Amino acid sequence: MKDVSMKSTISDIQLYVENQIPEIAKTKKLLAGSIGESPSKYSRSPGMWNAVFDGLDFDAAYVPFDVRPENLSNFINALKNYPGFMGANVTVPYKLAIMDLLDSIDSTARQIGAVNTFALNSDMTMTGFNTDADGLIASMLLRLPGEVEPFIPTLEGKNVLLLGAGGAGRAAAFAIAKNIKGGALLMTNRSLQRVEDLVSEVNLTAENGTRIVAIGQNMIGQNVHDVDLIVNASTVGQSGIRSLPDNFLTSLEPFSSLAPANPPEVPDPGDSTLFWQKWFSLSYPEITSNNHESMEAISSTKSTAAFVDAIYSPSETVLLRQARLSGRKTLNGRGMLIMQAASSFVNRMTRRHLENAGYNPDSLYDFVVETMSDAF
Secondary structure, eight states, X not given: OOOOSSOOOHHHHHHHHHHHSOHHHHTSSEEEEEEESSHHHHOOHHHHHHHHHHHHTOSEEEEEEEOOGGGHHHHHHHHHTSTTEEEEEEOTTOTTGGGGGSSEXXXXXXXXXXXXXXXXXXXXXXXXXXXXXXXHHHHHHSOOTTOSSOSOSOOTTOEEEEEOOSHHHHHHHHHHHHHHSSSEEEEEOSSHHHHHHHXXXXXXXXXXXXXXXXXXXXXXXXXXXXOSEEEEOSSTTOOSOEEEGGGEEEOOTTSOXXXXXXXXXXEOOSOHHHHHHHHHHHHHHHHHHHHHHXXXXXXXXXXXXXXXXXXXXXXXXXXXXHHHHTTOEEEOTHHHHHHHHHHIIIIITTHHHHHHTTOOGGGXXXXXXXXHHHHO
């Protein structure tokens, strides 16, 4: 789905919303969607949500919306006024920026400082929520559809290394700190100041005996020896092309989040094949250095260490592939996406509308999880 190409007026974007919603979705009574930089290129959410709508014979559709940063405010207002709009999931890079555009934020999302779901209320106000935190923990501690047992039995007392301090990283930090009880949480990010600020916030909520520490990326290799779990909540390793100012593009896919990633910016050639050829040629030396450093760090972890990546596209990032080939246990972001989406469906975005249609949302949870898992 193409985005408006430049900063646009509210009327322009209202027309964009109307024109870009698929015809089949326009026949539905209700509308939900995902808002991000380019969810139409990689998001699994439309297929998952629409499968549940179809399974329930619920008259609704879910649509991905690619939105440029300068158009975010007008876009939210346009969606708010679209007939039957219920709410939306929020993805990279708007989980923080969206907060200023909503009328209220629930206590969990406000503490985390990031929103990944918002709902339009009956009084036309919009409330933001965060289901990423519970989704991450559930994906690790609960048995997912198709699995014999949970990924890990407990987080209590574990030492965890968390990579990333953006929207997903913030959710992961608060959720992990709440569950490790007496363990340690080491956090790192490309911006050390950003992660130090996050550590200060998380320390206010952590239980006594739980250690929360910020480390620089250059210190990862010296701190992985006693770590039980490594969680990547950054975008490093995610597939697809990133749009940058001045018609430049870049990608993070062939990099590992366990080492510095510095992909070059390439002028938009107007052809994705040409982009990948040019980008890979320029990136090769950096990729080689990055992955060598990452493999050294992985080989320094305990043989029992487990690796989790919040990214689900690609299904196996460079980080997870290196960890798997080193004999470590790995988990991608599929489970987190499913569990946070199920929570959003049952408890947040669509709950009011399900009740109005005569459903008991709480009784639907297992069905939603199974259906979304099958549709992933």
